[in-house]
Amino acid sequence: MSHHIVELKDVTYVYPDGTEALKGVSLKITHGEAVALVGANGAGKSTLLLNLNGCLMPTSGSVRIGDYPVTQATLANVRRTVGTIFQDPDDQLFMPTLGDDVSFGPYNLGLRGEELRRRVDEALARMGIEHLRNRPPYRLSAGEKRRGAIASVLAMTPDILILDEPTTGLDPRGRRQMIEILKGFAHTRIIATHDLDLVLEVCPRTVVLSEGSIRADGPTLEIFRDADLLERCSLEPPLSLKGCPVCGKGPG
Amino acid sequence: MHDPALGYRGLGQLDELSLADSPVHRIDPRVKLVTFMTFAVCIVSFPKYEVARLAPYTLFLAFILPLARVPFTLVAAKVALVLPLALLTAAFNPFYDRQPVVTVFDLPVTGGMISFVSIIVKFVLTAAGAVTLVAVTGFNDLCAAMGRLGVPNVLTTQLLLLHRYLFTLSAEAAHMRRARDLRSPGTDAHGIRTASAVLGHLLLRTYARAERIHLAMLSRSWRGDILPHRSFRSRPADWVFCVLTCALFIAWRVMDMTSALGSLALGVLG
Numbered sequence: 001m002s003h004h005i006v007e008l009k010d011v012t013y014v015y016p017d018g019t020e021a022l023k024g025v026s027l028k029i030t031h032g033e034a035v036a037l038v039g040a041n042g043a044g045k046s047t048l049l050l051n052l053n054g055c056l057m058p059t060s061g062s063v064r065i066g067d068y069p070v071t072q073a074t075l076a077n078v079r080r081t082v083g084t085i086f087q088d089p090d091d092q093l094f095m096p097t098l099g100d101d102v103s104f105g106p107y108n109l110g111l112r113g114e115e116l117r118r119r120v121d122e123a124l125a126r127m128g129i130e131h132l133r134n135r136p137p138y139r140l141s142a143g144e145k146r147r148g149a150i151a152s153v154l155a156m157t158p159d160i161l162i163l164d165e166p167t168t169g170l171d172p173r174g175r176r177q178m179i180e181i182l183k184g185f186a187h188t189r190i191i192a193t194h195d196l197d198l199v200l201e202v203c204p205r206t207v208v209l210s211e212g213s214i215r216a217d218g219p220t221l222e223i224f225r226d227a228d229l230l231e232r233c234s235l236e237p238p239l240s241l242k243g244c245p246v247c248g249k250g251p252g
Numbered sequence: 253m254h255d256p257a258l259g260y261r262g263l264g265q266l267d268e269l270s271l272a273d274s275p276v277h278r279i280d281p282r283v284k285l286v287t288f289m290t291f292a293v294c295i296v297s298f299p300k301y302e303v304a305r306l307a308p309y310t311l312f313l314a315f316i317l318p319l320a321r322v323p324f325t326l327v328a329a330k331v332a333l334v335l336p337l338a339l340l341t342a343a344f345n346p347f348y349d350r351q352p353v354v355t356v357f358d359l360p361v362t363g364g365m366i367s368f369v370s371i372i373v374k375f376v377l378t379a380a381g382a383v384t385l386v387a388v389t390g391f392n393d394l395c396a397a398m399g400r401l402g403v404p405n406v407l408t409t410q411l412l413l414l415h416r417y418l419f420t421l422s423a424e425a426a427h428m429r430r431a432r433d434l435r436s437p438g439t440d441a442h443g444i445r446t447a448s449a450v451l452g453h454l455l456l457r458t459y460a461r462a463e464r465i466h467l468a469m470l471s472r473s474w475r476g477d478i479l480p481h482r483s484f485r486s487r488p489a490d491w492v493f494c495v496l497t498c499a500l501f502i503a504w505r506v507m508d509m510t511s512a513l514g515s516l517a518l519g520v521l522g
Binding site for chain 2: 082
């Protein structure tokens with residue numbers, strides 16, 4: 001299925017103030033893959049994500065989503081295919097009620113009436129939040145907001161999901177539920193996160209970004225066992241790969 | 253969950269009330285909006301020396317508030333919050349217009365004093381009317397009704413976003429204030445300099461957030477329209493309510509009810 005491939009060729013992005021956030025990033029992600037994007041603060045993770053849905057256009061190089069290069073002309077199609085879940089759900093839930101918010105995307109895609117209602121119902125049910133439909137966003141807990149934001153994107157039936165820090169600010173149970181939800185998706189998933197234990201569970205493949213360049217790209221376990229590499233990129237191996245803090249025994 | 257900052261600012265109280273049920277709540281939001289507009293236009297169109305003839309409109313509010321189970325104190329508190337604006341507008345009237353028009357107990361009452369009172373009364377009535385309207389309709393339904401009645405999208409979108417992010421912004425402000433207070437125990441770091449730094453910072457944060465919201469909208473194929481999809485249904489009774497109340501407002505405006513009632517009462521007594 002060639003049409004769900006995400007491909008970056010030598011992408012460079014320079015912010016208007018001159019900051020070079022991406023320096024020649026090349027990457028190919030195929031259908032149904034779950035890929036983690038890890039790296040220190042300011043490594044360029046968010047910039048990379050914004051380049052994938054045309055919110056930012058590469059200064060040089062090219063981005064392809066499926067059969068389309070990302071350009072002004074293909075933007076509508078790209079945004080139908082790529083669903084972006086932003087870091088702060090408060091930025092994403094801007095409509096008066098959760099139900100309104102979930103219907104925002106499909107409405108923009110031209111759905112009306114019964115079909116629109118069904119889409120919204122499905123997305124809310126998928127995230128288990130049907131009962132919150134009429135709540136205003138400021139009356140939701142952090143976990144509920146997060147699930148609401150995902151529902152609002154699922155309602156557009158994207159093929160590719162982009163998630164920026166999906167577990168920040170969640171309590172352990174909320175985080176656990178989020179991991180299960182992410183594991184359950186059949187979509188192509190690109191997840192930028194500092195939560196390396198989440199990466200171990202959800203993403204077989206990891207891309208390490210540092211100072212705007214890709215430092216490593218490969219099987220998650222291999223990368224997390226490379227202590228040198230992690231150290232150089234200001235990262236730490238995930239807790240589940242460290243020895244037990246009480247008895248000192250190694251993992252597994 | 254619910255941020256404590258909200259409770260203490262009294263934000264969201266009106267939205268809470270709008271979730272209740274009463275005969276007034278059940279009226280179609282479009283009908284309520286039209287009724288309120290007629291109410292407001294009738295009041296503000298009175299000549300500047302008119303005070304007594306505004307009295308009947310107070311009766312209308314006194315009738316509708318208990319019917320809608322909206323606490324009078326809440327409406328009074330909200331009106332008091334914006335009253336300084338009216339006071340500022342009217343403050344100079346008594347100084348400019350010193351022509352005595354009547355004498356009450358040997359004290360001359362100037363035209364300026366009467367027009368001052370008139371402005372305040374008009375303001376209190378229309379503001380109380382608006383607060384009541386939001387309390388019985390809810391801000392979001394009201395915006396949807398505006399859109400349905402032809403108010404431009406640009407305006408309803410602004411109002412909806414303003415309302416949505418009022419809560420986020422006030423929570424942010426409350427957090428910053430707490431952070432400032434905790435780092436300035438026993439000192440007077442609450443001067444204008446700190447306040448202006450906090451405000452400036454808040455403004456920058458707002459800009460940054462606005463940009464992120466815009467990106468989130470674009471990512472979901474936004475095309476310039478964010479009206480929530482409400483289906484309004486008006487019953488015949490709604491329009492009867494609308495026509496009757498509007499007729500009443502216009503009658504009070506056109507005819508001098510207060511003196512008519514006054515002379516009627518005098519006639520009966522005499």
